[in-house]
Amino acid sequence: MNKYGSALRAAFPITLPICAAFLFLGISYGLYMTGRGFAPLYPICTSALVFAGSMEFVLVSLLLGPFDPLNAFFMALTVNSRHLFYGLSMLEKYKDTGLKKLYLIFGMCDESFAINCSVKIPAGIDKGWFMTFVTFLNQCYWVTGVTTGALVGSRLDFDAKGLDFALTALFLAIFAAQWQGEENHGPSLLGLALPFFCLLLWGPKAFLPPSLALLLALFVCAFYYRRQRS
Amino acid sequence: MTFSQELITIAAVVAGTMVTRFLPFVLFPASKKTPPLIAFLGQVLPPAVMGMLVIYSLKDVSLFAGQHGLPEFLAGSLTVLLQLFTRNMLLAVASGTVGYMLLVQYVFA
Structure with a gap:
């Protein structure tokens, strides 16, 4: 084939x-x-x-x-x-x-x-x-x-x-x-937990943009934190 | 709305959607070296986004009224358990879906 x-x-x-x-x-x-x-x-x-x-x-x-x-x-x-x-x-x-x-x-x-x-x-x-x-x-x-x-x-x-x-x-x-x-469950857990809390706070129509912004902010912080330590 | 106004509205929605899909590829073309931060995001975002899609697809389930998300919880658990123990995705998804349909059509009808 x-x-x-x-x-x-x-x-x-x-x-x-x-x-x-x-x-x-x-x-x-x-x-x-x-x-x-x-x-x-x-x-x-x-x-x-x-x-x-x-x-x-x-x-x-x-x-x-x-x-x-x-x-x-x-x-x-x-x-x-x-x-x-x-x-x-x-x-x-x-x-x-x-x-x-x-x-x-x-x-x-x-x-x-x-x-x-x-x-x-x-x-x-x-x-x-x-x-x-x-x-x-x-x-x-x-x-x-x-x-x-x-x-x-x-x-x-x-x-x-x-x-x-x-x-x-x-x-x-x-x-x-x-x-x-995966070895590190951190990103998976954050991806589940953060949007869930945003959903409770902002409701189904408006929770997505804040979820995305928060996830992005946390990952950017994690990146610079790691770089400083190494 | 006139026909041309409808066309312009549809075109605006297509354009907005395409911006969200193409923008990352335009900003970080394959010909250039991806900045370390973006490469890091490329590693951590996929698992996080999959979690977000789970929540997104369940966003209209009301936890505090109606059936309190019980059918979703039961069928979802069946899906996850089958995936974890059989590692057969089609079996897990098909069983979860059929289970959910039976629940909402007969048990919680």
């Missing part, structure tokens, strides 16, 4: 939980936006172009409100500020991937980041193509789900309540796997 085929075969199984969750969530998003009076082409195009789940739901309310593109721009910056951390984490991993790098960065949603950042790619598999297929498959699931929801969503009769937990379960499993493989 050529390197594309083997990379695709290695990437596919690990994206299955995302497939289930994205089809389900995508259908809800397609239904939600067409239910607000938008033509099916709107959710289909925005799902492919924005490809950041929570921001797409925000986009619907932005489009229904008064025209204010600057506000829309800064809203996207705030809601997606966590991506900055993904980029910093992937500087090394995305190196030497050629032109694919542009697509890898464009399509770096939470789930593609989580897999590409943590999964041990089997020996003999092309790293760049593996990560590209993970990203591409996830985007296909999302756009397929949204398209289905936008076109035939109202005629679907399914009870998949709770299926979106697949994403939580995926993050938990990756977290547990990482925990087993």
Whole structure:
């Protein structure tokens, strides 16, 4: 088998939980936006172009409100500020991937980041193509789900309540796997504890920016503290 | 909103999202040596961000009302235990998800 085929075969199984969750969530998003009076082409195009789940739901309310593109721009910056951390984490991993790098960065949603950042790619598999297929498959699931929801969503009769937990379960499993493989649990514990306390303090809508700022501040302090000691 | 205003709004959201994704790669290009602080962040952020994603995906669970997050806690524990003991991620994620669906559709319905 050529390197594309083997990379695709290695990437596919690990994206299955995302497939289930994205089809389900995508259908809800397609239904939600067409239910607000938008033509099916709107959710289909925005799902492919924005490809950041929570921001797409925000986009619907932005489009229904008064025209204010600057506000829309800064809203996207705030809601997606966590991506900055993904980029910093992937500087090394995305190196030497050629032109694919542009697509890898464009399509770096939470789930593609989580897999590409943590999964041990089997020996003999092309790293760049593996990560590209993970990203591409996830985007296909999302756009397929949204398209289905936008076109035939109202005629679907399914009870998949709770299926979106697949994403939580995926993050938990990756977290547990990482925990087993690391010597120092400090960063993992901080990553769990700080956002949790910020969530209690600021609530689900506003806790992310302070969590990111606090985490960053603590890690920068840790870096200079270590450098001074050594 | 007119059609062109809608297009501009969508473009603004796409641009904002792309800034957050591309900025680190623009600031620290592969051709230059990454500063030590950024390299350090590249090591400690991935595990921390994974913890944050766990919290983020559970952010709308109310601990102090309704079912107090019990279905999430039970299904989440099952996922973590299966991952720790079998090291089979698909098994852990699938069992946790099916377990959660059964809980919210039948037990806590």
